[in-house]
Amino acid sequence: MKKNVLILSVVVGILFSGTVAAGWGGINIPTPPPPVIPTPPPPVIVTPPSLPTPEQAREAMGKALSEVVNDGSDIVNTSLDTQTSISSQILGDEISGIVEVVNIPNRQVVSYSTTAVKGIAYVIETGDLELIAELFANPVLAQSSVLLAAELQRSRDTHYPRSKPVPTAIKSVLRHIFPNSVLERARYTIGTVQPTLQNLVNKTRKGKHANHAIVADDVIVFSSEPSLSEPSLNDLKFWAHEIRHVAQYQEWSVLGFAKRYIKDWEDVEADADSYGEKAKN
Numbered sequence: 001m002k003k004n005v006l007i008l009s010v011v012v013g014i015l016f017s018g019t020v021a022a023g024w025g026g027i028n029i030p031t032p033p034p035p036v037i038p039t040p041p042p043p044v045i046v047t048p049p050s051l052p053t054p055e056q057a058r059e060a061m062g063k064a065l066s067e068v069v070n071d072g073s074d075i076v077n078t079s080l081d082t083q084t085s086i087s088s089q090i091l092g093d094e095i096s097g098i099v100e101v102v103n104i105p106n107r108q109v110v111s112y113s114t115t116a117v118k119g120i121a122y123v124i125e126t127g128d129l130e131l132i133a134e135l136f137a138n139p140v141l142a143q144s145s146v147l148l149a150a151e152l153q154r155s156r157d158t159h160y161p162r163s164k165p166v167p168t169a170i171k172s173v174l175r176h177i178f179p180n181s182v183l184e185r186a187r188y189t190i191g192t193v194q195p196t197l198q199n200l201v202n203k204t205r206k207g208k209h210a211n212h213a214i215v216a217d218d219v220i221v222f223s224s225e226p227s228l229s230e231p232s233l234n235d236l237k238f239w240a241h242e243i244r245h246v247a248q249y250q251e252w253s254v255l256g257f258a259k260r261y262i263k264d265w266e267d268v269e270a271d272a273d274s275y276g277e278k279a280k281n
Ligand SMILES: [Zn+2]
Pocket: 241, 242, 245, 269, 272
């Protein structure tokens, strides 16, 4: 009996499992309902901090750089002055004079690196990022441009105190080719400009005009007295050429001018010559 029950339950079990298996095969599994996507909470709108525009960022960077350089060069110059004054107290004026001479290269380094960073600060401020990129990509050009810019800046600072505004007679006949801002900014003096540029200009420009001039930023340094009134056409051409250089400095910065002069001095001069020609018309 027990054996029969066992067999029966096995048979029922097989049948039952067969039914179940057959049943699964035949059932249509309903397409599951689309998942319920919870509605996301409304985004929290954060007011973005007011970011500076690229122009504002550049200007801020440029100003910060300038300030750092001014502070830095003040510190170095003050410490050099202190060295000189201490040595003069301890060793007497004669020896301290030697200390001062020894310090000249240090002061030049200060002046050159100041010019370099000021130049970079300037181009950042004015947005002439092309100039920065070009100088960073070409260390030789960067170095020579900075040295020339420093020389030009020193020449300009040396000559500026004795310089005079462009004579009214000249300005009034050149108004048709230069904006007032350029004519009012340009100044002139008589003198010589220190080595680098002097040599460069003498090599390239000799013989074009009996008088010759070098422009250091806003100061035109003539080698001899230029015509101040009743200028001939040639005089006007000469003045216009030099005043165009003043405008170039204004447009490109001292560093930018130095870079262009080293790289393409002929282009820079051709541009100035074109104004010389305009002056005659
Ligand atoms: Zn020129």
